Amino acid sequence: MPAAARHKLLRVLGAGFAVAVIVGAVIGVGILRIPGEVAAHLASVPLILAVWLAGGVYALLAAVSVTELGTMLPETGGYFVFSRRAFGDRIGFTVGWTDWIGQTSAIAYASVAFSEFFSALFPSFAGRESVIAVAVIAAFGALQWCGIRASSRVQQMASLIKAVAFLALVAACFLYGGNRPAAPAPIRAEPLFVAAILAAQAVVLTYDGWYEALYFTEEIKDPVRQLPRSMIGGVAVVMLIYLLVNAALVYVLPPGELAGSKLPAAAAAQRLFGASSGAWITALSLISLPPMINAVMLCAPRILFAMARRGLFPPRMAEVSGRGNPDWALLATVALAVGLAASGTFRTLIAVASVIFIVNHCFALTALFVLRRREPALERPFRAWGYPWISAAVLATALALVAGSFYSDPRHSLYAAALIAASFPVYLLFRQARPLY
DSSP states (O other): OOOOOOOOOOOOOOOOHHHHHHHHOOOTTHOOOOHHHHHHOOOHHHHHHHHHHHHHHHHHHHHHHHHHHHHHHHTTTHHHHHHHHOHHHHHHHHHHHHHHHHHHHHHHHHHHHHHHHHHHHHGGGOOOOOOHHHHHHHHHHHHHOHHHHHHHHHHHHHHHHHHHHHHHHHHHHHHHHOOOOOOOOOOOOSSSHHHHHHHHHHHHHHHHTTGGGGTTTTTTTSSHHHHHHHHOOOOOOOOHHHHHHHHHHHHSSOOOHTTOSSSSSHHHHHHHHOOGGGHHHHHHHHHHHHHHHHHHHHHHHHHHHHHHHSSSSOOOGOOOOOOOOOOOHHHHHHHHHHHHHHHHHHHHHHHHHHHHHHHHHHHHHHHHHHHHHHHTTTTOSSTTTTTTTTHHHHHHHHHHHHHHHHHOOOHHHHHHHHHHHHHHHHHHHHHOSOOOO
């Protein structure tokens, strides 16, 4: 392969893939579990649906804001690219490094969850969850190694199957639900304002992943036109499914019963079809995970690729195979994910990563303001709606979520701050003399 081609990704992805990677990364087990947590804070059905709608609007407006950056700087790497351009190499490295660790922790987390659901469906595999999780990571790593065309086709098909499965759950609830016995609403021990904030925190985290298409702008055909459509369309699809799932759950379960359930979807299925229906919800949980694992495993190596070609990681990580995949960056991602899954340390890291992701949202949104002011002449094919007011409101919400994380979970928030601080010596270790280009 010519030297220049060894560091060039293939521009072969369409808008369908970009929507599929958002749907695949966002919709997961959280939507089957979090509605109960939200209902425990908010006793009213209209409030429950309103907070899910508000979370979707937040994700949509945040997506619109950072899409300006994606079309302005159509490079692979996502938040790293924007933060480096706005704040320099040191901050850019911190954002990229923590983003990569967070994404890889999500791979480990989802793979272990897959193994647990698999062994629940097939009890003969009980006790082998770690082996199954490692095998799942290795299998998706092998799929990525086959090339971007193969893995993108799998992503689109798996995300479609996931969306249809969730819509089938919604249809079953509306067809066979109703005529439920009345149940008293839970007594809320916290003021409504506090309850709404805690519920909103949970909902916004359930929407996390709305930004995944940004990591592939260098590989999307005509990103100036397709990226805005994909970001808006992907978030809209997720919002629609989330609202339908919650509407279906409150149609079947009274708020009091919904609030008392750790897995409301299973409770709804049992009410409709009896105790044996739990296996169907386990199967739905199982179906929801492969698109997420594949999407995040596509994304994470591209962060290392982007950092390496800017001289902030070993240059080998910026090498691309003829199949359009950064194989060395993929190998590093798979190795870390396997280590986390086998050791169990991912459970702490995923809690830390949930804080890191929101912090990185803040960096990206702040980069929008910095680059608007510092580089006003830079071509912006797509402009954020209602700038600066809407973007400022989204940034203020993200900052409030960070503050809320420190208040509600100080231990993991401090771990996140420590991980950010630890990036500085790592930056000094890995930075190269000059970027590849």
